[in-house]
Amino acid sequence: xxxYVTLLKENDLKATFQRISILEVIDRxxxxxxxxxxxxxxKVHPSISLATIYKNIILMVEKTVLVExxxxxxxxxxxxxxxxxxxxxxxxxxxxxxxxxxETTDKVFHALSEKEHFRLNKRQVNLYGICxxxxxxxxx
Amino acid sequence: xxxYVTLLKENDLKATFQRISILEVIDRxxxxxxxxxxxxxxKVHPSISLATIYKNIILMVEKTVLVExxxxxxxxxxxxxxxxxxxxxxxxxxxxxxxxxxETTDKVFHALSEKEHFRLNKRQVNLYGICxxxxxxxxx
DNA sequence: CTGGTTGCAAAATTTTTGCACTGGT
DNA sequence: ACCAGTGCAAAAATTTTGCAACCAG
Numbered sequence: 001x002x003x004y005v006t007l008l009k010e011n012d013l014k015a016t017f018q019r020i021s022i023l024e025v026i027d028r029x030x031x032x033x034x035x036x037x038x039x040x041x042x043k044v045h046p047s048i049s050l051a052t053i054y055k056n057i058i059l060m061v062e063k064t065v066l067v068e069x070x071x072x073x074x075x076x077x078x079x080x081x082x083x084x085x086x087x088x089x090x091x092x093x094x095x096x097x098x099x100x101x102x103e104t105t106d107k108v109f110h111a112l113s114e115k116e117h118f119r120l121n122k123r124q125v126n127l128y129g130i131c132x133x134x135x136x137x138x139x140x
Numbered sequence: 141x142x143x144y145v146t147l148l149k150e151n152d153l154k155a156t157f158q159r160i161s162i163l164e165v166i167d168r169x170x171x172x173x174x175x176x177x178x179x180x181x182x183k184v185h186p187s188i189s190l191a192t193i194y195k196n197i198i199l200m201v202e203k204t205v206l207v208e209x210x211x212x213x214x215x216x217x218x219x220x221x222x223x224x225x226x227x228x229x230x231x232x233x234x235x236x237x238x239x240x241x242x243e244t245t246d247k248v249f250h251a252l253s254e255k256e257h258f259r260l261n262k263r264q265v266n267l268y269g270i271c272x273x274x275x276x277x278x279x280x
Numbered sequence: 281c282t283g284g285t286t287g288c289a290a291a292a293t294t295t296t297t298g299c300a301c302t303g304g305t
Numbered sequence: 306a307c308c309a310g311t312g313c314a315a316a317a318a319t320t321t322t323g324c325a326a327c328c329a330g
Contacts, residue, residue: 014284014329034320049287054320056285061213070210072264073201075319086249088258099252105245109226109267112239117272118228124212126264127249132257154304154309174294189312194295196310215294 002027011063018052019060021045023080031069031077031087031096069096072128086125092134142167151203158192159200161185163220171209171217171227171236209236212268226265232274 004023005015013019018041025040026032032040038053057078060066069077071089077096084106088097102123113120130138144163145155153159158181165180166172172180178193197218200206209217211229217236224246228237242263253260270278 016285016329018286047287050319051288051321052286058321068212070212070216072208072210072216072262076210076212086252088253088256091261097256099256101248101252104248108241108244109265112226112241113228113267113269116228116237116239117275118267119270119275120267121231121270122212122268124264124266124268125249127253127258127260128262128264129253130259130261135257135259156304156310158311187312190294191296191313192311198296 007065011060011065013059013063013065017045018048019056021048022053022056022060023065026066026078027080030098031079033075033077035075037078069124069126071096071126084123086127088131089126089128090131090134091128092130092138095131097131147205151200151205153199153203153205158185158188159196161188162193162196162200163205166206166218167220170238171219173215173217175215177218209264209266211236211266224263226267228271229266229268230271230274231268232270232278235271237271 004020007023008015008019021041021044022037025037025044029036029040034050034053034057037057038048038050041048041053057066061068061078064081066078067081069079069087071077074094079098082098083100084102086099086102086105088099090096102125105125106123109123110120112118144160147163148155148159161181161184162177165177165184169176169180174193174197177197178188178190181188181193197206201208201218204221206218207221209219209227211217214234219238222238223240224242226239226242226245228239230236242265245265246263249263250260252258
């Protein structure tokens with residue numbers, strides 16, 4: 001995804017420089033907190049206000065351009081909307097990695113929902129642990 | 141679990157009645173935000189301070205007596221530590237229900253972690269949708 | 281043009297902290 | 306009796322809001 005203008009317009013949002021910058025930095029970094037986004041965007045667009053970041057994140061989450069990823073013990077992060085996936089969350093460095101492989105688990109989730117008469121809408125899987133890079137650092 | 145005193149002492153925490161009250165209301169209600177806990181505890185123990193609730197939740201999460209359950213678009217909730225399970229989160233009424241049935245998904249999670257050389261520690265599955273009760277209300 | 285968007289500053293909310301006092305062990 | 310734990314009030318951090326100026330369509 002590089003055509004943020006189209007993405008925004010498709011979702012009834014004006015393509016302002018501020019919004020495009022927010023999408024760019026999130027796309028580049030994968031998963032970012034509000035503060036992370038602010039610090040990155042300000043490098044490119046120094047006059048942007050934190051309030052604008054907040055307003056736009058809320059708006060873009062409503063419009064489902066962005067998805068909030070809540071993380072145990074941390075501020076939530078935001079990512080671009082994409083197919084459902086698993087998050088590998090490193091508790092050492094904080095990095096979040098996406099893994100697209102929910103076919104098997106999805107079957108379980110749907111079976112469970114059916115059994116419980118629960119109208120399933122969204123799945124969210126976070127696996128917490130230590131990523132390969134951080135294991136190596138600790139070993140040395 | 142009703143012996144909160146033992147639970148606390150086993151985790152090097154003094155068994156104050158503020159802490160016992162916090163554990164009681166969480167046990168009774170299942171999943172509660174800081175504010176929920178405060179509002180319930182204050183009924184039993186009107187002089188308790190919100191700061192005490194915060195301090196104790198942070199402490200009990202560190203000691204793994206409590207677990208933080210982050211939820212998309214909401215304040216995190218807290219539950220008593222127990223075997224890993226799936227959360228059914230109703231986006232209408234906010235209720236969270238536990239389902240103990242992660243045998244199949246656990247295999248997938250472990251296989252994925254092994255493949256990625258990720259040292260898996262904790263699994264967290266939230267399914268968002270509409271619970272049976274809320275479906276009935278909407279239908280009528 | 282014009283209605284949505286921005287930046288700023290102020291307000292509201294949420295969480296943390298310092299400290300004298302209290303209460304479990 | 307000791308020291309962790311408490312309550313309070315103040316501080317810090319985070320998020321929201323109102324509004325005049327601005328700009329994308």
